[in-house]
Amino acid sequence: MNTDFEFDHAPDRGDSASSKWEKYAGRDVIPLWVADMDFRTAPCVIDMLHERIEHGVFGYTQPPHELPTVVAAALERDFGWTIDPDWIVWMPSLVVGLSVVSRAFAAPGEEVLTAVPIYPPFLSAPRYGDRITVTVPLREEGGRWLWDFDALEQAVSPKTRTLLLCSPHNPTGRVWSRDELVQLARFCERYDLVLVSDEIHSGLVLDQDKQHIPAATLDDIATRTITLLSASKTFNLPGLGCAFAIVSNQQLRSKIQRTMRGIVHHIGALGFFATLAAFRDGQSWQLALVDYLRGNRDLVESELPTMPGLKTWHVEATYLAWIDARELSVDKPAAFFEKAGVGLYDGTLFGAPGFLRLNFACPRKRLKDALGRMLEAVLTR
Ligand SMILES: Cc1ncc(COP(=O)(O)O)c(C=O)c1O
Structure with missing residues (x-):
């Protein structure tokens, strides 16, 4: 091509x-x-936006009827991941999502764990809500960046509530393997942590012999996993403000919705329709x-x-x-x-x-x- x-x-x-x-x-x-x-x-996104702009009315908007099923179909098509469209919680950006999950699952003074180097809001989101960000270093071996499971074991404490994972990883560009993800999932189960997996880069796997594996598709981990996603990295739409969390566990979903209430603004029409075109036709x-x-x-x-x-x-x-x-x-x-x-x-x-x-x-x-x-x-x- x-x-x-x-x-x-x-x-x-x-x-x-x-x-x-x-x-x-x-x-x-x-x-x-x-x-x-x-x-x-x-x-296809530009055409969709033209169409919506021609309509000329930009009142309060809810997700277009087709959008949740389009998202579900795209996840099935791209990753073989079957979701129920009702698991989707819309939010204006993933950074908002990182802040919301940091507050929803840890109380002030409790800990959110992640590994560095990492996309900066992973470090700041817990702190903005008076939660404590605890970091371990990724380790470099044989020219690749890997999780350091010994360091994770040492860093986790009775106050740790959440593990923030970036998959694929910004900034090292790693696509985590099934084995690596299973190890992380076991770790979260062992210490009863909520696993938050930011998969915003999942549409940008460059190596033809690698595949993105959504963390929530791993056996037994779905019920404690929050997946954060949007079309914005792959389709270059971050200025349009449309993202979502996928949460199969109803209790975790309502905690997120309660934390957002009255604070997190709803999404604009252009963001919704651009996302629809991207996932359906892009x-x-x-x-x-x-x-x-x-x-x-x-x-x-x-x-x-x-x-x-x-x-x-x-x-x-x-x-x-x-x-x-x-x-x-x-x-x-x-x-x-x-x-x-x-x-x-x-x-x-x-x-x-x-x-x-x-x-x-x-x-x-x-x-x-x-x-x-x-x-x-x-x-x-
Ligand atoms: C891992 C990761 N998460 C979230 C974001 C930002 O997402 P949003 O623009 O939806 O807040 C980025 C942007 O670079 C990112 O790399």
């Missing part, structure tokens, strides 16, 4: 109130930090996107190892590369590359000072320019 034309010609986002691009407005810095893509979304575009991202990933993985002082890992899923810049021996690696014209995310925010995250979801030519600037910077410093 030739995807080059579509993804090579992304629109100029410079004057579109984009968070990613506004950060460096007026400066010659290629923004490869926050996780959105520079590509237009799928044509599959061929998604395949083309993943194909293009795989090419960008391969470029990143061939270029970064030529840069003295940087180390990186194979990205199995996501459009994010995780980079160890500690050997570069510069004080602030993110500031160093920013000065060279490339805006990367500072690993400190992910609980890993000295590391960087690079978002490669942009036209290949822009990525080549950015990697060229990085090479030049490390060679000439």
Whole structure:
């Protein structure tokens, strides 16, 4: 499939109130930090939004009738996961979801466990609600990031209520194997923890021999699992604010709904209808996107190892590369590359000072320019 034309010609986002691009407005810095893509979304989503906008009335909205069954059918199609549409709890974003679950299952002063490096709201969400974030490090072995089960055993306490899992993993790009997930599930059962699995990157598995396994499909774990999902990463819709939790356990579901009541705002029509089009009609575009991202990933993985002082890992899923810049021996690696014209995310925010995250979801030519600037910077410093 030739995807080059579509993804090579992304629109100029410079004057579109984009968070990613506004950060460096007026400066010659290629923004490869926050996780959105520079590509237009799928044509089926744009068509659906045109149709809804033409209607011209934007009153309070509930999920379109078809949407829950469309979501259920997509999960069956993509992962062989059978859900009851009634298990879906709509919310405006996954970050909201992380805050809600942190508060719903742990009381103030109780603990929420996760592993670093990790997408920053995993660390802040419990703290914002006066819950305690407890972290263990992932361990690196044989060029891969793995869970450290000994560290988990040491960190869990009588006050731990919840384990936050990111699957596939931002920022290391791991697609957790069935064995790894089963081990995590057993751990949650042993210590009676609620397992919260953020699967927002599940539509972005790049390795053709890997498959995303929803945590809730593992034997016996579904009743203690909350899955957080949306179409927003795969279809580049985070600005439209539509996400959901899938919760088969009715008790856990009502705890979530009670925690949201009066605080979490309902979802707008555009978010709902975009999600509907994406899950129902977006599959061929998604395949083309993943194909293009795989090419960008391969470029990143061939270029970064030529840069003295940087180390990186194979990205199995996501459009994010995780980079160890500690050997570069510069004080602030993110500031160093920013000065060279490339805006990367500072690993400190992910609980890993000295590391960087690079978002490669942009036209290949822009990525080549950015990697060229990085090479030049490390060679000439
Ligand atoms: C793992 C993970 N969860 C959640 C989010 C954010 O989701 P939302 O925009 O729905 O809050 C991101 C965005 O990058 C993410 O990587």
